Amino acid sequence: MNTNEVRTRFAPSPTGYMHIGNLRTALYAYLLAKSNGGKFILRIEDTDQERYVEGAVDVIYRTMKDTGLIHDEGPDIGGEFGPYIQSERRGLYKEYAEKLVESGHAYYCFCDKERLEDLRARQTAMKVPTKYDGLCSKLSKEEIQAKLDAGVPYVIRQKMPKTGKTSFQDEVFGEISVENAILDDNVLLKADGLPTYNFANVIDDHLMNITHIIRGSEYLSSTPKYNLLYEAFGWEIPKYIHVSPVMKDANNKLSKRHGDASYEDFIEKGYLKEAIVNYIALLGWAPGDEREKFTMEDLIEAFDVKGISKSPAIFDEKKLAWLNGEYIRELSAEKFHELAAPFYEGVIKNPDIDLKLVSELLQPRCEKLSDIPEQVDFFDNLPEYDNELYTHKKMKTNPENSLEALKEALPVLEGIEDWTKENIHDALIALVEKLELKNGRILWPVRVAVSGKAFTPGGGVELAHILGKNETIARINKGIEQLSK
C-alpha cells in the first residue's frame, strides 16, 4: 500500500434517511480523496442497536451510487481493512480498550445508571459541570477483580488528564485547544460490549488507515479526547476537517426530523441529481474563482479544503431551483422528454396530444420537473375563464375587439389544410397584415381562447398546433360564443 495515499471515509449511522448535510459531508470526503488520487471508504456505524432503522443502509448505498460518490472500500464491496460495519467488528474493540486499561489510560467502571443519573442531577442542581466523578478510577486492583469475578456489569472509561491542555490543528478552523480538566471520563466500551462512537471511530479510523477525517463541526469539541486516545496508543493523529452544518434558517439545522427535505425528496420534486450535487458542493465551499457549474469531474479538479467556510450555510431552495433550471435547459430534447414524461401522467390523458411537442415548450420553462402539471392542465380540458382575460393593455385588446379577432381568425384556421406550426403561424400573420394590426391583436385572443389561461407555455400558434385543428376550432368557437353574450 502507498503510505502517502490520502484515505477519507464517510461513516454514517443507519438511523434514517440521507439528509442534505450528510450528503454534503460525504461529497467533501469523496472530493478530498479523489482530488488527491486517494481512496474513499464507506463505513457503517451501527453500534447503537436502539437507533438502527431497517432499510437505512440501502438508502445510503442507493444515494451514494446515484450521486456518483463511489466508494473504493465498503461493506458491500469489501476491501483489505474490513469488515466495514462496526457491529461486525465488535470483537476487536474490547482488546484495545483493555490495552488502555493496562497502560493506565482507561479504567473499569461499575457504576449503574441510577448512580450516574443521581450524580448528574446533583451536579445540575449545584450548577456544576456534569461529568463523571471518577469514583471507579479509585478502585483497587482487588476490588476490580472481585467485581469482575462476580459478574457485575461494567463499562470501560477513558481516564482524562487532570491538568494541562490538549490542542490540535483543524484544517478549516485552525487551532482548537481545551483544558484537560474539563474533559469527561467518557465511556469507551459499553456494558453490552460494543464501543461508543467516541472509541470506535478512533480505532476504526486508525485501523483503516484514514488520513483525513471530514465530519460535522459537532465533533469539534470532542476531538481533543480522541487525540488523547491516539496518543495513548502511540498512533499518528489524522488531519481533521470539520465542516459547519447546513441550516434551514439562521437558527436551525436542516434535519429530516423536522420534516426538511432529504435527498430523495428533492429527486421526487423533480430536481436533477447533478444539480443537487453541484448546489450542495457550493454550500459551504467556494472554488475561489467564479465558476458555478460543476460536474463531478470539475469538482474533483477544483476541490480544495481551503475553500471550505467556517460559518454555517443556509440552504436556499431558490438557488437550487435556478441551478436545476440551468441543468434542465442543457438537457437534450430527448432526455428532457424522458424525464418529463412521468409528470404528464394523469394530467394529459388525451392521446391526440403530442407530448414531445409539449416537452419542447416546457424545457425552457421549468426549473424543476414538478412545475410541469400546473403548466399543462389546460390541454385536456379548457378551463372556465372570464372574458376579462381578453383584456390586455399592451396588446391593446379587450373583449369587444377580441370577439372580432376570433371571428376573423376562425375561417383562416378552418382553411388550413396541413395543420403545421408554420402554416398556422403564416396564416395568422397574413391575417394580421391584411387587417393592418399588431400581432398581439389577433394572437392574444387566440391564445386566450385555446388555453383559457393568463399564462401558458408557448403562444397561441404553438398551442393551437398541439391541440389539433378540431379542438382549436372548437375552442375558438367557444370563445366567440362566450364573448357574444
Next chain:
RNA sequence: GGCUCCUUGGUCAAGUGGUUAAGACUCCGCCCUCUCACGGCGGCUACAGGGGUUCGAAUCCCCUAGGAGUCACCA
C-alpha cells in the same frame, strides 16, 4: 450555565493591511416578444457594534452583542 467556535447585502459567497468591497441567486426596471419563460442590459441592498494598533483596517488585537455546537453506556 461552563467550554469550543462562528459573524461581508435577504441567501450563497470572493476578499488575508491600501479594491469604486467581486460574482451568483432572489427582488425590481428595461429590451426581446402573441402571454409566460428563456436570453440580453441595468438597478437596490453588506463588512454585527464599540474600542484600539497603523500613515492606512472587512482584513491584526481587545471588549460587547447575536448565533451555533457540545457537555449520554447517541452518533
